Structure formats: structure tokens, C-alpha cells
Amino acid sequence: MAKPVLPAAYAWLGAEAGPRVLVEALALYGTRETTGSASNPVILAWARETGLDRDYRSDDVAWCGLFVATVVRRAGFEPVAAPLWARNWAAFGTKADRPSLGDILVFERTGGGHVGIYVGEDASAWHVLGGNQGDQVSIVRIAMGRLLAARRCPWRLAQPAAVRPIRLAAGGALSVNEA
Template sequence: MERWIELARSFIGLHEVKGREHNPEILQMWKDIKRGGIKDDETPWCAAFVGAMLERAGIKSSRFEGARSYSSWGEKLAEPADGCVVVFSRDGGGHVGFVVGQDSAGNLLVLGGNQSDAVNVKAFPRSRVTAYRWPAGVPMPIGTLPVRAPAEFSKSEA
């Protein structure tokens, strides 16, 4: 398992704090990607999560707050690979996370931040994918994308 995925898995369950307080771990993720001027956990933070996990694993992220910044980051993949970065379209913007498998119907299982205001694994249809990316210079895993137990479909990434 890739180091950034191990790190990302350790944050499953992390969520935004409702109200005037903000989760300090999410604020640290903004700092990790050199966007420390963002001082809340309501700003869409999927790219901060992906970037922080990459940075903490010693890989330079896009260092940008927009999910679509990952569309040209790293190396392009024609198909998803276990641990790759995946960029999605959504109404009003984009979304980014890590592919950690697929369900039996071929939907992608994505470990990401700001998925229903938390870090979790959700299912996404491949029809929403705009890019699969891999860190430049890092050897890719060999083999097919693993089939895992189904997950609930993502309903909110904003």
C-alpha cells in the first residue's frame, strides 16, 4: 500500500466541526499545501486533504485549493490504479480523492476528504471522472484494481 494511502486511511472519520469552531486537523491540511490563509473547515477541502497526504508522504502536491488542479498534476493514467488520484466533475466545480478499489459493478471506491463533510470511502460512477493521475517518478502498482465491498454513493462533496 502506498504511503499516502496509509496516511489517508488514518484520517477516516475526521469531520468538520459545525458552527464557529473549526477542526484543527483540517486547518493543518491547508498549511501543509501552503494555503495557510484559509482559516475554516467550511471551504471545500478535498484538495487540501489529497495534497496534505501527498506532502506528508514526501510528494509535492499541486499546492492549490482547487480539485481540478490535479487534472494536470503528476502523470496521466488511462485507467485507474490502486492509490491513484482521481478528479471528478460535479455541479459547481470538481472533486478529488484517491482510488482504493472498485465495487462489483465497476464503480470507483474513493478515499477522500470533504465527502459529506468528512474523510471516508464513497462510491463514484466512472462517468464523473475527468482524470486519473499518478505521482511523477513514483513506480505504479502492477495488477488490476481490486474489487472490494460496496460503499454508499457520494451525495455531497461541496
């Protein structure tokens, strides 16, 4: 499969060797919902892969938690219980005192929550790689004040050196509702 083309501001991510959660997530960059009543078979396959296909049957339903469950599982970790509920990811792994590359970020939003993966930050926003952001896997800026939890993967050996804070330039609008 060809590597996805990232926006210029995030092209540096293509050279990142880890953490594995990030690498798995980047491989899915650009996956889109199918418009109308049909669903993208790739997203439905994620539900089968993670054993969530009894609960998840249409990409009309929020799928940020499904995306994170898929990449976490592919990276060798166990997703949280009921991973389709974004706020449940606040129980994943260990608390990250300082969000860093590859950490799972949980946000509040009108009507529920949102979950994605930290790729960086600027003075006022987290840069988040996630599913169901503009109906696709994309990177968006989310206001820092919306963060509910930052969680780190439960590394079995040593934390990868790539897990570090990343300072980025502010650019683009803030996302206000990822549903």
C-alpha cells in the first residue's frame, strides 16, 4: 500500500519511526466515510478486526473511538472497554503528565467526546491525528481547553525515544466539533 500524502506542515511525520501507535495511525491517513447511506468497507473492516462489528455497523455513527481501537490493537496494545465511547479512552494506559508524540488525547465536545492521537501542539491547540475528523482520518487543531485526559501506551519494556513533546506553528482553524 502506498504511503499517504500528508499536508506540508506534517510531512515530517512520514520520517518518524515510532511510536508504533502513531505509525499505524499514519498508515490510515486520508480514509474517508462514504457519503449517503452506504458505509466505507474499510471502516467496517476495522469494526470486524477489533471485534466491534456487533455494535458498529455504519460510518454514519461516530468512529473516532473505532479508529483509535484499530491502531492501538495493531500496535500490540489492548483497547479500553467499550472503545466506541470516546471518553472511555481516559482509562487507557497510564496518565501522561506532559502530552507527547503518540499519546492518546481525550476531548470534550458538544454531544459527547472525541479521541485522537497527539502529533504536536502550538500555543493554544493540540494537533490531533484522528478518525471522524471532517468525516475522515485527518490532522486537526483542537483547543487546549477541551482536553479531558492525555494517556500514554502501557509500554512493556522501555518507552520509545520518539515519545516527546512536539512544538508546531499554529496554522489553520480550530476544530469545533469532530462528529
